[in-house]
Every structure is written in structure tokens, then in C-alpha cells.
Amino acid sequence: MDLARSPLARPFPDIPPINGVTLRIARARYKEWDRCDLTFVELAEGSSVAGVFTKNVCCSSEVELGRENVAKGTARAIIVNAGNSNAFTGYRGREAVEQIMAQVAARLGCEPAEVLVSSTGVIGVPLPKDKARAGVEAALTAEPCRWEDATNTIGTTDTFAKGARASAMVGETRIEIGGIIKGSGMIAPDMATMLGYVFTDAAVEPVFLQTLLSDINTRTFSCITVDGDTSTSDTVLVCATGRAGHAPIASFDDPGADAFAAALEDVCRTLAQLVVRDGEGAQKFIEVAVTGAVSDESARRIGLAIGNSPLVKTAIAGGDANWGRVVMAVGKAGEPADRDRLSIGFGGHWAARDGQPVADYHEAPVANHLKGQDIRMDVDLGMGDGRATVWTCDLTHGYIDINADYRS
Amino acid sequence: MDLARSPLARPFPDIPPINGVTLRIARARYKEWDRCDLTFVELAEGSSVAGVFTKNVCCSSEVELGRENVAKGTARAIIVNAGNSNAFTGYRGREAVEQIMAQVAARLGCEPAEVLVSSTGVIGVPLPKDKARAGVEAALTAEPCRWEDATNTIGTTDTFAKGARASAMVGETRIEIGGIIKGSGMIAPDMATMLGYVFTDAAVEPVFLQTLLSDINTRTFSCITVDGDTSTSDTVLVCATGRAGHAPIASFDDPGADAFAAALEDVCRTLAQLVVRDGEGAQKFIEVAVTGAVSDESARRIGLAIGNSPLVKTAIAGGDANWGRVVMAVGKAGEPADRDRLSIGFGGHWAARDGQPVADYHEAPVANHLKGQDIRMDVDLGMGDGRATVWTCDLTHGYIDINADYRS
CATH class of the missing domain: 3.60.70.12 (L-amino peptidase D-ALA esterase/amidase)
Known part of the structure; x- marks a missing residue:
């Protein structure tokens, strides 16, 4: 099985010799x-x-x-x-x-x-x-x-x-x-x-x-x-x-x-x-920045719930600013959260603030951001000072190809 | 978006009127x-x-x-x-x-x-x-x-x-x-x-x-x-x-x-x-029977860890009796488990017993079972009397199609 080089690859750095x-x-x-x-x-x-x-x-x-x-x-x-x-x-x-x-x-x-x-x-x-x-x-x-x-x-x-x-x-x-x-x-x-x-x-x-x-x-x-x-x-x-x-x-x-x-x-x-x-089938690198959680560890768990959600990952793969799926992932994380204080944004633009869609939300700049390879998602819980950043990739047909269609 | 009827569909039953x-x-x-x-x-x-x-x-x-x-x-x-x-x-x-x-x-x-x-x-x-x-x-x-x-x-x-x-x-x-x-x-x-x-x-x-x-x-x-x-x-x-x-x-x-x-x-x-x-993209119905856990609730959590594992679900989609991925899912469930007492089977055939591959394991009947639509997986922890059965479906290109490729 020949795997194509990831589109998100980075060149190997010039690491010097390390003494010892x-x-x-x-x-x-x-x-x-x-x-x-x-x-x-x-x-x-x-x-x-x-x-x-x-x-x-x-x-x-x-x-x-x-x-x-x-x-x-x-x-x-x-x-x-x-x-x-x-x-x-x-x-x-x-x-x-x-x-x-x-x-x-x-x-x-x-x-x-x-x-x-x-x-x-x-x-x-x-x-x-x-x-x-x-x-x-x-x-x-x-x-x-x-x-x-x-x-x-x-x-x-x-x-x-x-x-x-x-x-x-x-x-x-x-x-x-x-x-x-x-x-x-x-x-x-x-x-x-x-x-x-x-x-x-x-x-x-x-x-x-x-x-x-x-x-x-x-x-x-x-x-x-x-x-x-x-x-x-x-x-x-x-x-x-x-x-x-x-x-x-x-x-x-x-x-x-x-x-x-x-x-x-x-x-x-x-x-x-x-x-x-180099995630399997990854076409987009996703940074999920969680703020306002009750603790850093709570923020990390919420970030991972988002980063692990197949619905969130497929939405990003499809270039869809689907903040509803992010709400769902926050809610299932098992951590303190309040629907009515939750804010979600993509690429620096808030899509939802304090539990409601942003009234003058313009989809164009967000859609444009989601067409790129490096995706930024902001999730603010509005509860405390806990913060964490989590990194994940999108979920694509490539993942299924690698894990289902090929056999060893 | 027109979704094709699930291949796993069942006819609607003849429910009688219910008084009241x-x-x-x-x-x-x-x-x-x-x-x-x-x-x-x-x-x-x-x-x-x-x-x-x-x-x-x-x-x-x-x-x-x-x-x-x-x-x-x-x-x-x-x-x-x-x-x-x-x-x-x-x-x-x-x-x-x-x-x-x-x-x-x-x-x-x-x-x-x-x-x-x-x-x-x-x-x-x-x-x-x-x-x-x-x-x-x-x-x-x-x-x-x-x-x-x-x-x-x-x-x-x-x-x-x-x-x-x-x-x-x-x-x-x-x-x-x-x-x-x-x-x-x-x-x-x-x-x-x-x-x-x-x-x-x-x-x-x-x-x-x-x-x-x-x-x-x-x-x-x-x-x-x-x-x-x-x-x-x-x-x-x-x-x-x-x-x-x-x-x-x-x-x-x-x-x-x-x-x-x-x-x-x-x-x-x-x-x-x-x-x-009627799971999105489902081509196979998977029953995961967990036995020998320390409690029924522990068995349920282990079953869900298996049923939620993208690696397990893609393996089944590909007809692959990949018990290694099941071991991995058991181990990450956060429940008591002992690698050396774990047994895993497909379609009534053990692939691994007590933490090791079965010596005279014949892949043919298992591969045949995995070609069907109704998949049975047995997972015995060898620890106690806890048991649970969990149902899930495979993870296929259809899931990605529905969740990424189409937009509302």
C-alpha cells in the first residue's frame, strides 16, 4: 500500500548533532x-x-x-x-x-x-x-x-x-x-x-x-x-x-x-x-482553542471531545461552519458548561455568542477560512479561566480508505 | 439530498391500535x-x-x-x-x-x-x-x-x-x-x-x-x-x-x-x-457481547469503547477480523482489564484467548462471517461476572458522504 504524502506535511528540520x-x-x-x-x-x-x-x-x-x-x-x-x-x-x-x-x-x-x-x-x-x-x-x-x-x-x-x-x-x-x-x-x-x-x-x-x-x-x-x-x-x-x-x-x-x-x-x-x-486521510489541520472553562483540565477534555467528534471532523472536511455540532460536542464532554454562555467561532469570527447565533453573522469570511488547510476554532465557555488548545485533523474518505478498504 | 434506504432496514411491524x-x-x-x-x-x-x-x-x-x-x-x-x-x-x-x-x-x-x-x-x-x-x-x-x-x-x-x-x-x-x-x-x-x-x-x-x-x-x-x-x-x-x-x-x-x-x-x-x-452509511449491524467484566456497567463501558472506536468500525467495514484493534479499544475504555486474560472472537470463533492469538485459528470461517450483514463479536475479560451487549454499525464512506460532502 503506497500512501500519498500528506498535504499537511512539513519539511524535515536541520537538527544539529547532539553531543552524547x-x-x-x-x-x-x-x-x-x-x-x-x-x-x-x-x-x-x-x-x-x-x-x-x-x-x-x-x-x-x-x-x-x-x-x-x-x-x-x-x-x-x-x-x-x-x-x-x-x-x-x-x-x-x-x-x-x-x-x-x-x-x-x-x-x-x-x-x-x-x-x-x-x-x-x-x-x-x-x-x-x-x-x-x-x-x-x-x-x-x-x-x-x-x-x-x-x-x-x-x-x-x-x-x-x-x-x-x-x-x-x-x-x-x-x-x-x-x-x-x-x-x-x-x-x-x-x-x-x-x-x-x-x-x-x-x-x-x-x-x-x-x-x-x-x-x-x-x-x-x-x-x-x-x-x-x-x-x-x-x-x-x-x-x-x-x-x-x-x-x-x-x-x-x-x-x-x-x-x-x-x-x-x-x-x-x-x-x-x-x-x-500526518493523521490518516487528513486534509486539514484543526486548532481548537478552548477558553473560559472551569479549569485547564476541563478545557482540555472539552477540546478533545470536540477534536474527537466525527460529526465536527466531517463538517470541517466539508468546509461547513457547523457550530451546532460543536455545541453538541461541548455538551457531551462531561464537563461543566452552560449552553447560554457558550460562544463558538471559526477563523477569528464568532458564529454564536452567549448561546445564540450571532445576529449579523456573515458566512463568507468563515467559509473562506474553512477552505484553507489550517483551521482555527475558538470555543469560549464563559465560566472561568481554564484554557487549553487541542489539535486534530478532519475526517475524510482517506481515513476510511486506509482503515477499511486495504488489508494487511 | 436523497438518502438510499439502509441495506439493514426492517419492514414496519403491524402495530395494533392502543386503547387511549x-x-x-x-x-x-x-x-x-x-x-x-x-x-x-x-x-x-x-x-x-x-x-x-x-x-x-x-x-x-x-x-x-x-x-x-x-x-x-x-x-x-x-x-x-x-x-x-x-x-x-x-x-x-x-x-x-x-x-x-x-x-x-x-x-x-x-x-x-x-x-x-x-x-x-x-x-x-x-x-x-x-x-x-x-x-x-x-x-x-x-x-x-x-x-x-x-x-x-x-x-x-x-x-x-x-x-x-x-x-x-x-x-x-x-x-x-x-x-x-x-x-x-x-x-x-x-x-x-x-x-x-x-x-x-x-x-x-x-x-x-x-x-x-x-x-x-x-x-x-x-x-x-x-x-x-x-x-x-x-x-x-x-x-x-x-x-x-x-x-x-x-x-x-x-x-x-x-x-x-x-x-x-x-x-x-x-x-x-x-x-x-439506520446508522449513517451503515452496511453492517454489529453486536458486541462483553462478558467477564467486573460489573455490568463496566462491561457496557467497554462495549461502547469498542462500538465507538473508528478503527474497529472501519476494520469491520473492510471485513477484517482485526482483534488487535479490539484489544486497543478495551484497553482505552478506562475500565479494569487484564491483557493476559482477554479473549476476543468473531461469529462464534475465538481469535485470541487469554491474551494470545489462538494457535489453530482458521481465518476462513471468520472471514466468511464478516462478509455478512450481521456481525457478532465476543469479548471476554476473564475478570468477573459483569456482562453487557452493545450494538453499533460499521464506519464507511457513506458516513463521510452524509456528514461532509453534502451541505444543508
């Missing part, structure tokens, strides 16, 4: 294909790690072990398998992950728990241990590769390579942050697994790094939706090698903490948005 | 169309009423007033407007409903609170009072009509008329139950409003009638989903005229209570399933 991070790729041949499908990221000794994982309770062994290992705070390597998600494979799947951890740890002279493994692809088929062993061996001895090569290697049916970069000053030291992600290109019977990896040469204590990532996650990766479905393998890791040489950041009281946090959030937000831009 | 119930229809011309669009149901004095309503907090004035009025327990009339949902119209919409209540009450010599009003159609446009007044006047004086005529009159873009009937013995008295419903045929910018009305000549005390309906609702109307979206107007009313002449049923201790409850549940289940059979 080496990327290598190899062919494990998890599927019958002629492409690299195993990625090995080597991290300098003493690297901090933080992670966020899927909340799906039927998660893969990679996620279970990854959660345990990340809690220890340090990492030396990441292995990413593409073509087989190893999810729903019981003890045999878990053994394959443990084999990879042991193999890499033996070579690097580290603890197996410092080796983090992710897998994406077919589910229900245990990751073949022989292919994994040979693939890891090949990757361990491969030449270092570029960011874009590694990004293509973690991808499955992504239609474009997704990366982001930022830099910040920590005291007098310039630090770099680079991130790559795979997303929601998806082919039956896979699930749309999101795997994201962010690297920096900054020095950040693991506990603080986790605090930052968990917080940033609520405004970035947790604010995107393609179809409301949640993969059993979703993972985002942030690794800080400390090679930039500044004094480690352990709290917001330390110099450069704010700058680093802002740069990290930039990278995470860009990566999250890129996943939506 | 008279149906009349008229043209209010809420839209530019040449069809009846106002239904008037007259109920004999002393009729009991019970109702369940949308949980959408942005509900219509009809729902707000209906909830208050039903709580009083008696009703003399129902008015249903088709073509304008009167939702999100503020005080002007509320005034229109109150006008109809007063107009009908004056004619029947009853309290306005005994007149229940529903509306379905365009939102954001206040129900025009002049058209409502003339339409109600015409309906009050019209000749009585048949069940199928009333069903077509409450419909909007339904592709077939949906009704159900049952009878039961209450002591020595045979009672009749007849029900009609409109569902998820939908056209932008409307929402897929479900309006259901069930009538019986049985004598049932209002409090017990409400208890029965609320309980039955958890296994019928609350167990269907087309796209997970919730209309601002959803309403189901049950009216009992008591004209069959037996002693009123006030609890399960009274003769015939069990038989009546079972017959009422039959009618409600059939009506609920018919709504799914």
Missing part, C-alpha cells in the same frame, strides 16, 4: 521489505531519561518494562523496532524485549534496565528473537547515521519524516534539543502508534526532567487526537546527555531552567502537531 | 417541503408517563421542560416537530415550546405540564411561533392516522420507518405495547437526534413506570452507538393509558409486572437496534 547521542540503523527484516527497520540510539554515560507512556491498560511489554526502567532515571540506549509492535504476545513477547535489553547491555557494559525498547507494527505476533538478535548486532556495529535516516527507520506508514529542534541558553552555555517522532500513518491490523524521542546535550536531573515532561505532556502530546483511539504502545522519551557542560538543572530555581523548559515544550508541541499533520 | 392513544399529523412547513412534519399524540385522561433524556448539558428547551413535566407523572399529549430542533435558541426557543404547551392544554382542558414537546432538525433557529401555532391547530383537528404515518412524520432523514410491538398478559388481561422511533439519519447541520415514543394500554403507576424505563434504558438505548456523538435533543417517552382495565401495576410484586417489564424491554431493544440499522 549517536544514531545507528540496521535491517532486522521484521517484515518482507527492503528498508532499515531497527534503530539504535546510544547515549553517553550518565544520561538522564524521562518518559510518558500510553494509558491503555492493554499495553505492550515494551511499555511495561519501559515504565519501570525510566523510573530509574538513567539510560544508555534506545532500540526501536518497526514492523512488529510485539503487543498482545504474552510472555514470548516479553522474552524478546528482555533479550534485546541484555544483548545491548552486554555490549555497552551497562545495566539491562538502561536499555529502553519500543516496537511498532503488526500486533499479536511475538517479535522474532532471531531477527531481533541479528538486527541488534548489525545496528551495534553500523556507521552513525543522520537524524532523518533514523526518523525514517522508526516510521511505519508515516507519509513524511517528522522532526523538531530548538536551542536555549543555560547560563552562558548554549544547549541543543532535537526530537523525532512517528505517528499516525497506520495500516491494518496495526494501531496508530506514536513513538517520540527527544534528545538534548543539556544536563538535567532525572526527577526534574520527568516533572517537566509530565507537565509539558498535558499541553502537547495529550492535546492531540486523530481518531480518539489510543495505541497500546505510545511512548515519548526525553534523554539529556549533560555533555553541554553546564551545572545540572534540578529545579526551576536553577539558572536556565525556564529557558530549557520553554525550548523543550516548543519541540514537544511541534512534534505533537506533526503527528496530527 | 390517538395519532394525528399535520403540515407546519418548518422547512420548504411538502410533507407532514408535526405529530400530535392524544393520550386518555389519567395516562402515566416516564421518560429518559439526553445527558448532553447543552440540551434543548424541549428536553429541559420535558424532564420537569415527566417528573409529574401524567401526560395528555405529545407534540413532535420535525425540521427544526429548536436547540441552542435561548429564550425565544423556550417561548415557542411554552406556546405549544399552552395551546394544546387549552384545547384538551389539561395542565400545560401534561403536554410534552419534542423537536428535531436544524439547530440554532428558534422554532417559528406562527408556523407552530398553525400546525398545532391543524393537527388538533386532523383525522386520526396510522402508526406508520406518524412514524414517517417524526422522521427527518431516516431512510426507513422504525417501529416495534409486543403484548403481555397482566393477570387475565392482554395488554399491547407499540413503539416508534426516529434515529440517526442525519443531514448537516442537524444532529442525529433519537426520539422514541412507546405506548401501552396497560395501567402502570408513574413511579414504577419510570423505574422500569430507567432500568431498561441501561440495556437498550444506552447500549447503542452510531458515532459516539450525543444529540442535544435525545428523548424516549413511555406512556401507559391504563385503558386495558386491569388493576394498576405499582411494583414487581403486582401480577403481570414481570411480563409487562419483559415486553417493554423487547420493544425498547428492538427500537434501539433499529436506530443502529
